Amino acid sequence: MRGSRLRKRAIFLFNNITAMIVVACFLFPYAYFVASAFKSRLDTFAYPPVWVFRPTLENFQTILEDMDILFYMKNSTIIAAISTLLTLVVAVPAAYSFARFRFRFKESIAYGFLFLQMVPGISIVFALFYIARTLKLFDTHMFLILSYLLWNVPYAIWMLRGFAEAIPVDLEESAMVDGCSRFRAFLLITLPLMSGGLAASAILIFIGTWNEFALAFFLTSTRARTMPTTIAFFMTHAGIKWGPMFAAAAIGTLPVVVFALVVRKYFISALTFGAVKG
Amino acid sequence: MRNLLLDKKTRAALLPYTLILPAFLVVFALAAYGCFWLVRMSLVEIAFGAPWDRSTWVGLDNYRWLLFSEHSTFWESAKITALYVAGTLLPELTLGMMLALLLNQKIVGRSLYTAILLIPLVVMPSMVGMVWRLYFSYDGLVNFFVESLFGTKLNWYGPQLALPAVIIVDIWEWTPFFVLILLAGLQALPQEPFEAARVDGASGWQVFRYVTLPMLSPVILTAAILRLMDILRIFDVIYAMFGGGPGRATTTLPLYIYRLTMVARNVGRGSAVSVMLILIILSLTLVLVRFLESVKFEK
Numbered sequence: 001m002r003g004s005r006l007r008k009r010a011i012f013l014f015n016n017i018t019a020m021i022v023v024a025c026f027l028f029p030y031a032y033f034v035a036s037a038f039k040s041r042l043d044t045f046a047y048p049p050v051w052v053f054r055p056t057l058e059n060f061q062t063i064l065e066d067m068d069i070l071f072y073m074k075n076s077t078i079i080a081a082i083s084t085l086l087t088l089v090v091a092v093p094a095a096y097s098f099a100r101f102r103f104r105f106k107e108s109i110a111y112g113f114l115f116l117q118m119v120p121g122i123s124i125v126f127a128l129f130y131i132a133r134t135l136k137l138f139d140t141h142m143f144l145i146l147s148y149l150l151w152n153v154p155y156a157i158w159m160l161r162g163f164a165e166a167i168p169v170d171l172e173e174s175a176m177v178d179g180c181s182r183f184r185a186f187l188l189i190t191l192p193l194m195s196g197g198l199a200a201s202a203i204l205i206f207i208g209t210w211n212e213f214a215l216a217f218f219l220t221s222t223r224a225r226t227m228p229t230t231i232a233f234f235m236t237h238a239g240i241k242w243g244p245m246f247a248a249a250a251i252g253t254l255p256v257v258v259f260a261l262v263v264r265k266y267f268i269s270a271l272t273f274g275a276v277k278g
Numbered sequence: 279m280r281n282l283l284l285d286k287k288t289r290a291a292l293l294p295y296t297l298i299l300p301a302f303l304v305v306f307a308l309a310a311y312g313c314f315w316l317v318r319m320s321l322v323e324i325a326f327g328a329p330w331d332r333s334t335w336v337g338l339d340n341y342r343w344l345l346f347s348e349h350s351t352f353w354e355s356a357k358i359t360a361l362y363v364a365g366t367l368l369p370e371l372t373l374g375m376m377l378a379l380l381l382n383q384k385i386v387g388r389s390l391y392t393a394i395l396l397i398p399l400v401v402m403p404s405m406v407g408m409v410w411r412l413y414f415s416y417d418g419l420v421n422f423f424v425e426s427l428f429g430t431k432l433n434w435y436g437p438q439l440a441l442p443a444v445i446i447v448d449i450w451e452w453t454p455f456f457v458l459i460l461l462a463g464l465q466a467l468p469q470e471p472f473e474a475a476r477v478d479g480a481s482g483w484q485v486f487r488y489v490t491l492p493m494l495s496p497v498i499l500t501a502a503i504l505r506l507m508d509i510l511r512i513f514d515v516i517y518a519m520f521g522g523g524p525g526r527a528t529t530t531l532p533l534y535i536y537r538l539t540m541v542a543r544n545v546g547r548g549s550a551v552s553v554m555l556i557l558i559i560l561s562l563t564l565v566l567v568r569f570l571e572s573v574k575f576e577k
Contacts, residue, residue, distance in 0.1 A: 015383045022377055023391045029450060030397050032419065033409045047417040090300040097297035109298065111567065116309050118563050120511030122532045123552035126539050127315035130330065150308045153301050182293075213404040213514035218540075228404040231518055242412055249405035260400040261393055268462040271399075271455060271504075 030253075037243075037250040044242050059247035067233060069248055075141065076226040076252075079216075080209040083145045084202050087152040092198075094153075095160035096186060100169065110161075113154035121151070121214040129218055139221045147215055152205050159204075159270055163197030164190065200266030207256045227252040316556075320549035326539055340550040351526060352551065355534040358441065362530050363509050365445040366452070371502055373449070374456025379486070381457065382464045392461070395454035403451070407518025410447045414519075420446075440520050440527040447515055456501055463497035464490070496574050503566045510559055531555050 036044060038055035063069040097103075098110055128147055129138070137143035167190055175185040191198075216226040227248070234245040260267070284292070320340055324333035344352045381388055398406075413419040414434035420443075421431040434443045471493070475485045491498075513532040516522065522533035529537060531551060539548030 012384055015380060016386055019377075019380050019385050019391060022380070023394050026398060026450065026454060027394050029410070029413065029419075030401060045417065048422050049419060090304055093297040094301035097294045101294035103294040106294075109302070113301075113305060114567075115560055115563060116305055118507050118559050119309070119556055120513070120532060120552075120559065122511065122513040122535055123555045124312045124316060126326075126535075126545060126548060126552070127312045127319060130315055130319065131311060134330075146308070149304050150312070153305050157301060207400055211400070211402045211404075213402075213517075228402050228514070231404050231408050234408070240408075240412075245405075245408055249402070249409055252405055253401045256400045256402070257397055260396045264393055264396055267396060268458055271459060 033246055034250045034254075037246040039243065039246075041243055044246070059243040060251075062241075062244045063247050063251070067230070067244065067248075069227075069230065069251065072225055072227050072230050073251070075224055076210055076228075079141055079144050079148075079224070079226060080206045082141075083148040083152060083209050084206045086145065087149060087156050087205055088198070088202060090149075091153050091156035091160055092191075095157045095164055096190070098157065098161045099164035100172075110157070113157055117151055117154035117158075119150075121212070124150075125214050125218045128215065132219055138219065139223050141224045144216060144219055144224055144226075147219065148209050148212065152209065155208075156201055156205060159201045160194070160197065162269060163194050163201070166197075167193045197266065200263040200270060203259050203263045204267075204270045207259060210256060316549055316552055319545050320553050322546050324545045326543040326545050326548075336546065340546040341554075344547060344550050344554070350547075351529070352534065352554075354526060355529050355531050355551075358526070358528070359510065359530040361441065362445060362448075362512075363506065365442070366448040366509055367502065367506060369449055370453045370456055370505065371498070373453050374460055374501075375498075377453070377457045378460035378464055379490075381461050392458060395457055398451045398454050401451075403512075403514040404518045406447065406451060407515040410443075410515075411519045414443045435520075435524060437524050437527040440524055444516050444519055444528050447519065448509070448512070451515070452505065455505060459497065459501045460494065463494050467493050496570070499570055499573060503570060506566075507559060507563060510555070510562075531558075 037059055038057070039050075039053055040056050040058065043050050043053045098106065128143075132138040132140075132143050135143075171189050171193075172182075172185045175189050176182060180188070210226075211228060212226075213228045217229045217232075220226070220229065230248055230252075231245070234241045234248070263270075321335065321337060322333040323336050323340075324330070344350050381391060385391070415421075416431060416433065416435070418434075420434065425431050432439055434440065467490070471489050472485065475489050480488070511532055512530070513536065516528050516530060516533055517536065520528045522529040522537055532555070535548050535551045535555065537548075538544050538551060542548075
């Protein structure tokens with residue numbers, strides 16, 4: 001008996017140490033690049049890498065003063081926020097419809113949305129480029145915002161449908177028996193119960209839009225450029241400006257990491273279009 | 279007044295469609311307009327940036343060039359894409375499964391670990407590519423570890439190791455995707471079959487092979503299919519790391535689209551690859567979704 005308890009202890013210890021090491025391996029590349037943002041030019045290129053160094057803010061100073069990084073942050077925020085909002089406005093009624101009604105071609109339409117979501121951005125971006133030029137909308141916030149709807153709306157519909165289906169229909173029905181219209185029943189009962197899922201969907205769509213590269217890169221030049229496309233500015237004739245690049249990466253990723261941790265409860269169902277409940 | 283046109287019953291029958299209509303119009307209008315232009319572009323010859331009236335109609339010539347010309351590297355790119363898929367999907371799935379099983383044991387601080395594993399999934403891919411580009415440089419972080427372990431440095435920027443480097447980054451980014459999904463799947467499984475297997479004296483491997491794996495297979499398949507669709511369209515990380523190079527070492531199909539359109543400035547040929555890629559992805563989705571439904575139906 002003592003032997004088996006000892007064995008259990010050993011397994012427990014082994015499992016915990018392995019888990020800690022493996023998870024540390026996944027954290028390390030991110031932690032290292034955030035740390036690198038605070039390194040001086042000399043420390044960035046040191047070989048072997050320096051683990052203990054005097055932190056400096058010079059890289060952040062460079063991107064704030066010389067590169068006006070806040071301008072690109074602002075663009076990213078405007079584009080991601082408005083696109084997310086518009087997405088929800090059209091996706092919530094659609095998701096509700098898929099969740100609550102039985103009608104002809106329901107699943108075909110739903111899969112139609114899913115298929116469109118699968119279209120790679122890079123394969124359609126040059127067509128969008130010509131459209132933007134024809135409509136004189138190249139390098140505008142509006143065109144990017146609209147383009148993102150093509151991917152965001154199907155994604156939102158599939159995710160929100162899952163959240164809506166999880167709410168018992170009885171609640172709504174009893175409200176309707178009491179004289180509520182369907183719209184009021186939805187507004188007063190179902191929507192508040194969905195608010196968690198709604199917030200999670202909004203944040204995840206925001207993150208996806210914030211991070212998007214191909215469309216933002218090829219459909220803008222100066223006025224509507226977003227954060228992910230600023231990588232091009234660090235590639236100069238004199239080589240790549242690594243320090244400022246790390247600083248921009250740190251600033252550009254911190255908000256989404258914080259956001260993701262806030263909604264981590266919903267993350268699994270979001271990643272799989274609700275196919276696997278988290 | 280508003281009941282003037284339709285009676286109550288008809289309106290009720292139309293309600294589900296009415297609710298979908300805005301989303302349908304937005305998405306399908308955009309997609310149709312985009313596809314119309316894409317197909318049109320793939321049937322002409324035009325230099326990138328040139329006004330549209332300079333285009334000349336060439337019919338299916340771009341597709342013919344793509345599939346049969348000796349100068350086209352479409353098939354090479356298709357092969358690189360296949361290697362990239364195989365090199366990422368299988369290790370990610372295996373590693374993800376192992377780590378999910380590990381985290382499903384008694385682990386102190388599990389919720390902290392799952393939170394940490396979210397990070398690679400949400401970090402801006404273009405920046406990830408740039409950062410790893412430095413990590414893979416000759417005097418970079420990766421070679422520091424390689425040298426400490428094996429006593430020699432590797433040339434990750436060379437044609438042999440560029441694709442493996444890109445694959446390693448994808449494994450770092452996306453293994454957590456499988457870990458989190460499979461862990462959620464494991465925790466949602468009923469406990470009775472495991473207890474029964476233990477009573478029957480099954481070994482750890484047997485429990486995994488004959489109890490866990492069959493019960494988890496719909497979740498595994500869903501995750502693998504979604505991941506596959508995403509790998510086929512990755513552009514940002516590879517672009518930021520190597521731009522498809524050195525030579526053509528990392529020119530997957532998405533990168534080939536970029537190179538034909540923006541580097542060779544041949545919009546027609548680039549668009550033809552785009553059309554092919556969309557067809558590949560949509561037909562794969564169609565087949566795999568059917569397959570997935572049949573697996574779920576059997577359960």
